[in-house]
Amino acid sequence: MAVTDEAIEKIKGMIVSGALRPGDRLPKESELAADLGLSRNSLREAVRALSLIRILDVRQGDGTYVTSLDPQLLLEALSFVVDFHRDDTVLEFLAVRRILEPAATAMAASRISEQQLDALANQLDKLGNAPSVEELVACDLEFHRGIVQSSGNSVLCSLLDGLSGPTTRARIWRGLTQEDAVSRTLHEHRAILAALRDRDAEAARSWATVHIASVEQWLRSTL
Amino acid sequence: MAVTDEAIEKIKGMIVSGALRPGDRLPKESELAADLGLSRNSLREAVRALSLIRILDVRQGDGTYVTSLDPQLLLEALSFVVDFHRDDTVLEFLAVRRILEPAATAMAASRISEQQLDALANQLDKLGNAPSVEELVACDLEFHRGIVQSSGNSVLCSLLDGLSGPTTRARIWRGLTQEDAVSRTLHEHRAILAALRDRDAEAARSWATVHIASVEQWLRSTL
DNA sequence: TGTGCCTGAGACGTCGGATGTCTCGCACGA
DNA sequence: TCGTGCGAGACATCCGACGTCTCAGGCACA
Structure with a gap:
């Protein structure tokens, strides 16, 4: 599986398992990329995909947050x-x-x-x-x-x-x-x-x- | 709006308008990026997002295609x-x-x-x-x-x-x-x-x- | 002549770094 | 005390390079 898809699954896992809760802020891109073992570019693809379906909310200049996950x-x-x-x-x-x-x-x-x-x-x-x-x-x-x-x-x-x-x-x-x-x-x-x-x-x-x-x-x- | 979001909308537009039909192949990443006026990295974020929701099908070594769009x-x-x-x-x-x-x-x-x-x-x-x-x-x-x-x-x-x-x-x-x-x-x-x-x-x-x-x-x- | 392997071109996958832009918090001055 | 300005931090975007995979076409062999 591609590293980006892995990253998507891992972030999903963190949310579903409760390690990340609604409203939580993710580590900054460079840190998260290092944690998950991929480059910042590839991580950004994963984050972008999850933000399209409203799982993540990316705020420029601020950080990336888990949305409320409301239905x-x-x-x-x-x-x-x-x-x-x-x-x-x-x-x-x-x-x-x-x-x-x-x-x-x-x-x-x-x-x-x-x-x-x-x-x-x-x-x-x-x-x-x-x-x-x-x-x-x-x-x-x-x-x-x-x-x-x-x-x-x-x-x-x-x-x-x-x-x-x-x-x-x-x-x-x-x-x-x-x-x-x-x-x-x-x-x-x-x-x-x-x-x-x-x-x-x-x-x-x-x-x-x-x-x-x-x-x-x-x-x-x-x- | 961010260039990536613009790219998502443009690709969506091309499909909805019929310029791209199910099964069609997209121009290669570097060309499409140039056409849409952004970098290949940013375009890739858009493509990745659309492939997560099964609009696009990316095949490494081959190309990027529009899926069947079946419900x-x-x-x-x-x-x-x-x-x-x-x-x-x-x-x-x-x-x-x-x-x-x-x-x-x-x-x-x-x-x-x-x-x-x-x-x-x-x-x-x-x-x-x-x-x-x-x-x-x-x-x-x-x-x-x-x-x-x-x-x-x-x-x-x-x-x-x-x-x-x-x-x-x-x-x-x-x-x-x-x-x-x-x-x-x-x-x-x-x-x-x-x-x-x-x-x-x-x-x-x-x-x-x-x-x-x-x-x-x-x-x-x-x- | 048909089959199979091999190779090269083309396209996506991934990476690292550099620079721009935006937001937030803190310090400073009125 | 309040408002402004500045700087740190974080995302946005881009560039260029290299790895990996797929496919098609050429070549050798049977």
Whole structure:
């Protein structure tokens, strides 16, 4: 195995074993390189790779630190990966979302706060009846994110965030600009919100399923 | 932004835009570095980072290539990230799995082949009544992987594979060595298989839910 | 003519050092 | 006491050199 890959494994090992804890600072590059038995250049490749996936946080002039390792932070890397997928796999991602999002919405029904409900309502009101595609995409993302956050499961939240990344979402909406689709989407958002306000988990789940399935159906017909 | 990060973005851009397609070979390091306006060392940091998440495949003595970009390959990086999570988030991962796995199992009910069913049955028979913990973990992983693959959704498959990675699974089973848990797990596996053979999606979904929920419950009581 | 070995070119792997840039803490002066 | 300036420390970037590996093509042998 290459020395750089070894270094990646060793640093990973130090973190997983607990020798390095979240927030800890690593020895300076030259020292760490000497400890692990490689050159500073090669070590930097390892550190760079780990910082891309948010395991390490490198601050110029200061030092290198272990991140908080929050699921939210680590799964952020997921959206980077998702960006690489081609259009022909969008449907598969959407199918996964169709499984997760209704479940998350149902979970939120019993936990979401009144303030959060009001915030979601305000957000929908602000949008008006004839939003631009950009506004709609942003609103859609924000609406679902707000609900999923109330599910209380940060892994689920980050996962959905990654799967519904801006790129994927934008690609979908690019093909869905019919007036009919837009208004129906807004109507479904209101229905989901109403179900949440009623604390009706099953209704919330069903509306979320309908919502995503309709997007999926339109998308399938346009591909 | 650092030149290395710029390079990462530029290479990503070349792939996403289609200038570089799966399987394509990149210009040699020195040329690419010159094109992107940085040194070979810095470029190598970018390439290393992208190869860690399986976007690029570097072959010493040959060249650097774009990978197939299969969902399976890219989501493989997920398990690397999951390894970093501490015990207190295992329950959240398990909760996500409890959402995905029953859905995948239900999807498999209508698509799984007779050969696959026979293979799963053989696998369960081979295990016997008093397997070691290692055997049980391997069997459990293999059993569920086989079913999920039959769901026909490669994204779903890779995602579950990553979430149920060896590390997480091993950590779970370490705390579940009671005889009762083992035999009940085997019984549930057989029930899932029977439902699949009956092409009964709802029964398969329910057994899968029960199966994971029972693991979750035991785990929760031991933490 | 077909097969196998050998060799050389090309590409990545690794290294050491030099210099630039940034951050933080401390000392100094108002 | 507070704000500024300076210097040490750490990361950022680059350069050039050499090692190692892969692959393809030439050459010898059967």
